[in-house]
Amino acid sequence: MENTERLRHPGWGYLTALVAVSAATGIGYLIRPWSDYWAVAVIYLFAIVLLGLRLRQGPILFAATLCALTWDFLFFPPLYTFVVTRVEDWMMLGLFFVIALVTGRLTGRIRAQEQAERARAQRATALYELTRVLASAQSADEVLRNAAGQGAALFGARLAVLTAESEQPGRLVLHPSAALALTLVEQQTAWEFFSGRARSSRFAPPAAAGGRAYFTLAVAGRVLGVMVVQPAPGAGLSPAQQELLDAFSTQIALALEHERLRAEHEAARVQAASDRLHRTLLDSVSHELKTPLAVIAAATESLGATVAPADRPLVQEIHVAAERLRGVVVNLLDTTRLESGGLHAQLDWCDVSDLVNAALKIVGDAQLGRTIHLRLPAGLPLVRCDFDLIQQAVANLVHNACRHTPAGVEITVAAGTDEAAGRLWLAVADDGSGLREEQRARLFERFFRGDPGRAGGLGLGLSIARGFAEAHGGTLVAENQPGGGARFVLSLPLQHHEQVPAE
Amino acid sequence: MNPPEISAEILIVDDEEQIRRLLRGTLTAAGYRVREAGDGQSGLDEVAAKPPAAVILDLGLPDAPGLEVLQRLREWSEVPVMILSVRAQEQDKIALLDAGANDYLTKPFGGGELLARLRVLLRRPPGPVETGVVQFGTVTVDMSRRVVTKDGRDVLLTAREYALLRLLVAHRNRVITHRQILRELWGPKSEEQTHYVRVYMSRLREKLEDQPHQPRFLVTETGSGYRLDVG
Known part of the structure; x- marks a missing residue:
C-alpha cells in the first residue's frame, strides 16, 4: 500500500483536497438554511481532520486555505466578500490552519512509524525465510539458488553470485543460479571489487540509475565472492534494502563457508579412512610375509651349525634365497607406500655416519665381496630427515652398485655439503663401466632393469630411493664420473639446527 | 662373554605357532627353559603366576597391541622384555623403549643375534661404577678420579661430554634412549631436542673412537638410542 501511494502522481493529494472541500461546501449549502454559518465551519473542520488522516502536509494546507476562502466568501456575512471583522471569525479561520497542521503532523508521525514497522517486519521475514531455506540447503549450489529466489520474491531485485574457485585462479565464476546476465565489463568490475582494488566497504552502490550494486561475500575477514544486485526497474535501493541485502550477503557467505568446511571435512575423513585401511593392509601383508621369512632365516642359521659339512652349501642357498625374498618384500612394501601417497x-x-652405517648393515651379505670405502669428512652437520627412509634409500643405492658391477669393483660412499646450494649430499660411486646414455634416462622408472638379460631384482630399488629423497624435498641423480664409473648423488635440504646450549 | 645362566626361564608371548616353535628350538638348544603364551592376557597371567627370567613379546598379538600389554606389565613387573616385531618404524621403537621395553628385535632375525641380545638382557643390571674403572678398547674411564685416557694419554672432556659418557657407562651394554639422555643431561623440557644428543655423541666419538664414523664402542642403536659396547 505504501508503495502504491508513493508511486501515485503528486497532484493526486491536491485533487483529493479539492474534491473533499467541494463536497463540504455542498453539504454547507444544504444545511445553511437551517443553521448558522458557524455550523458550516464545523463541517469544514471535520473535512480537514479527515483529509489530515490521508494526505501529506502540502495538500492539507492547500485544503485548509481552500476551506478558509470558500467559508469566508460563500457563507460569511457580508456574503461574496473576503471581509472578516469579528475576532471569533478570525479565530475560527486560524483554527482551520492549526487543526490542519496538527492532524497532518500526527498522521505523518503515525505513518512513518507504521512504515518503519512494516519494513522491520519485512526484513525479519526475509531474513528468517533466507536462513530457513539456507539451513535446509544441501549444497552451496542450492544455497545460491535459494538466495537468488528470495531476492526476487522479496523486493523484485535480481541477484547474481560470483564465487572464487580454487581451480580457476585470477577470475570469479558466475554461479548458474544467476537471474542476471553480466557483461564482461561487469564481471571485470566484480573482480576488481572482489580483489579489493575498487572497494572501500562491503558495499558498492549502483554507479548510475538502473545500475547494479555490489556486495562482498565475506566471512571472518575472508572474501569468498561477490553478490551483484540489479534493483527492481525504476527503483533504487533504499537504505533498508541495502541493509537487508548486506545481511543476505553475510548469510550466503556463511553458507558457502559452511559448505566449504563440510567438503574439506569430508575429504579429510575419506583420506583418513583410506590411510587407515592402507596401514592395516600393509601391516598385515608385511606380517604375513615376513613371519615365514623370519622362520626360514632363523631355522637355516640354526641348521648351519648342525648339518653335515657336505650339506652346508644347501643350507646357505636357502639362507640366501630367504634374504633375497626379504629384500623383494621390503621393496614392494616401500613402493606401495610411495604409490599410495x-x-x-x-x-x-640424524647423524650422516649413523645413516651410512645403518644402510651398510641392511646391505649386509648382499655386497657379495665388493669393497666399500667410506669418505665422510669430519664435522659433517646433522641432516634433518626420516632416518628409516634415508637409510633405506642409501642401502638401495649401495645394493644397486653391488649388483650391477663386476666382482672386484670398489664402491665409495661419500658425503659432503654444498653450502651455496643449501644441500647435503650423499654419493654412492663405483669404478665400474659406468652408465649407458639410454640407461641413464630410464634408470629411475619403476620395474626398469638395466640389464634385462641378467637375473635378479625387480627394478624398484632406484625408484624407491628417488621417491624417498623427493619426500624430503631432495633429489637423486645418476651421472658418470669423469674418471669412469657411475655415481648416484642423493641431495637433501641442508638445515641448521638451533645452537646446542653452551656449557 | 658370560655363559648363559643355565636353566634360566624365558617366556615367549607370540600368537604364531611357528615362531614359538622356532624360538623354543633355538632357546632350548642354548640351554634355556621355555614357557609359552599365545596372547597378551595369558602372557600377563604367566608372568604373574611365576616371573620368568625374561619375556620375549611379539607386537602383533590378537587380543591387544603389544604396547598396551607392555604398559600393563610395567605397572607391576620389572622383568626384562625383548620386543619382537615386523615393523621397523623408528617411532614405534622409541615408544616401546620409552614404555619400558629393554630391547627390540625386528623380524626376520637370526638365531645368533637373538641369543646374543638375550644374554645381555639376562645379565644383572650393571652395578654402580662410581668408584670403579671401566675399560673399552684403549680407552680407560676412571670414575673416581674423573679421568679419561686413550692410548695412555689424557682426553679432555667438557663437563657435559663427561656426563654423557658417565651415563653410557652406567648403562653399559644396554640401550639408553635419546629421551633418557636428554632428560638426564638437559632436563625434561629438552626431551624433543634430539640434535643435542647427536652433536655431543659425535664429539665424544671424535675424541674416543679410532674411526669416529665407524664406531666400535659408542654404538648407535638405530631408531632408539645409543649403547656403550664394552663386551
Whole structure:
C-alpha cells in the first residue's frame, strides 16, 4: 500500500483536497438554511481532520486555505466578500490552519512509524525465510539458488553470485543460479571489487540509475565472492534494502563457508579412512610375509651349525634365497607406500655416519665381496630427515652398485655439503663401466632393469630411493664420473639446527 | 662373554605357532627353559603366576597391541622384555623403549643375534661404577678420579661430554634412549631436542673412537638410542 501511494502522481493529494472541500461546501449549502454559518465551519473542520488522516502536509494546507476562502466568501456575512471583522471569525479561520497542521503532523508521525514497522517486519521475514531455506540447503549450489529466489520474491531485485574457485585462479565464476546476465565489463568490475582494488566497504552502490550494486561475500575477514544486485526497474535501493541485502550477503557467505568446511571435512575423513585401511593392509601383508621369512632365516642359521659339512652349501642357498625374498618384500612394501601417497617423512636430526652405517648393515651379505670405502669428512652437520627412509634409500643405492658391477669393483660412499646450494649430499660411486646414455634416462622408472638379460631384482630399488629423497624435498641423480664409473648423488635440504646450549 | 645362566626361564608371548616353535628350538638348544603364551592376557597371567627370567613379546598379538600389554606389565613387573616385531618404524621403537621395553628385535632375525641380545638382557643390571674403572678398547674411564685416557694419554672432556659418557657407562651394554639422555643431561623440557644428543655423541666419538664414523664402542642403536659396547 505504501508503495502504491508513493508511486501515485503528486497532484493526486491536491485533487483529493479539492474534491473533499467541494463536497463540504455542498453539504454547507444544504444545511445553511437551517443553521448558522458557524455550523458550516464545523463541517469544514471535520473535512480537514479527515483529509489530515490521508494526505501529506502540502495538500492539507492547500485544503485548509481552500476551506478558509470558500467559508469566508460563500457563507460569511457580508456574503461574496473576503471581509472578516469579528475576532471569533478570525479565530475560527486560524483554527482551520492549526487543526490542519496538527492532524497532518500526527498522521505523518503515525505513518512513518507504521512504515518503519512494516519494513522491520519485512526484513525479519526475509531474513528468517533466507536462513530457513539456507539451513535446509544441501549444497552451496542450492544455497545460491535459494538466495537468488528470495531476492526476487522479496523486493523484485535480481541477484547474481560470483564465487572464487580454487581451480580457476585470477577470475570469479558466475554461479548458474544467476537471474542476471553480466557483461564482461561487469564481471571485470566484480573482480576488481572482489580483489579489493575498487572497494572501500562491503558495499558498492549502483554507479548510475538502473545500475547494479555490489556486495562482498565475506566471512571472518575472508572474501569468498561477490553478490551483484540489479534493483527492481525504476527503483533504487533504499537504505533498508541495502541493509537487508548486506545481511543476505553475510548469510550466503556463511553458507558457502559452511559448505566449504563440510567438503574439506569430508575429504579429510575419506583420506583418513583410506590411510587407515592402507596401514592395516600393509601391516598385515608385511606380517604375513615376513613371519615365514623370519622362520626360514632363523631355522637355516640354526641348521648351519648342525648339518653335515657336505650339506652346508644347501643350507646357505636357502639362507640366501630367504634374504633375497626379504629384500623383494621390503621393496614392494616401500613402493606401495610411495604409490599410495601414504608416506609421511618423520623428520628428525640424524647423524650422516649413523645413516651410512645403518644402510651398510641392511646391505649386509648382499655386497657379495665388493669393497666399500667410506669418505665422510669430519664435522659433517646433522641432516634433518626420516632416518628409516634415508637409510633405506642409501642401502638401495649401495645394493644397486653391488649388483650391477663386476666382482672386484670398489664402491665409495661419500658425503659432503654444498653450502651455496643449501644441500647435503650423499654419493654412492663405483669404478665400474659406468652408465649407458639410454640407461641413464630410464634408470629411475619403476620395474626398469638395466640389464634385462641378467637375473635378479625387480627394478624398484632406484625408484624407491628417488621417491624417498623427493619426500624430503631432495633429489637423486645418476651421472658418470669423469674418471669412469657411475655415481648416484642423493641431495637433501641442508638445515641448521638451533645452537646446542653452551656449557 | 658370560655363559648363559643355565636353566634360566624365558617366556615367549607370540600368537604364531611357528615362531614359538622356532624360538623354543633355538632357546632350548642354548640351554634355556621355555614357557609359552599365545596372547597378551595369558602372557600377563604367566608372568604373574611365576616371573620368568625374561619375556620375549611379539607386537602383533590378537587380543591387544603389544604396547598396551607392555604398559600393563610395567605397572607391576620389572622383568626384562625383548620386543619382537615386523615393523621397523623408528617411532614405534622409541615408544616401546620409552614404555619400558629393554630391547627390540625386528623380524626376520637370526638365531645368533637373538641369543646374543638375550644374554645381555639376562645379565644383572650393571652395578654402580662410581668408584670403579671401566675399560673399552684403549680407552680407560676412571670414575673416581674423573679421568679419561686413550692410548695412555689424557682426553679432555667438557663437563657435559663427561656426563654423557658417565651415563653410557652406567648403562653399559644396554640401550639408553635419546629421551633418557636428554632428560638426564638437559632436563625434561629438552626431551624433543634430539640434535643435542647427536652433536655431543659425535664429539665424544671424535675424541674416543679410532674411526669416529665407524664406531666400535659408542654404538648407535638405530631408531632408539645409543649403547656403550664394552663386551
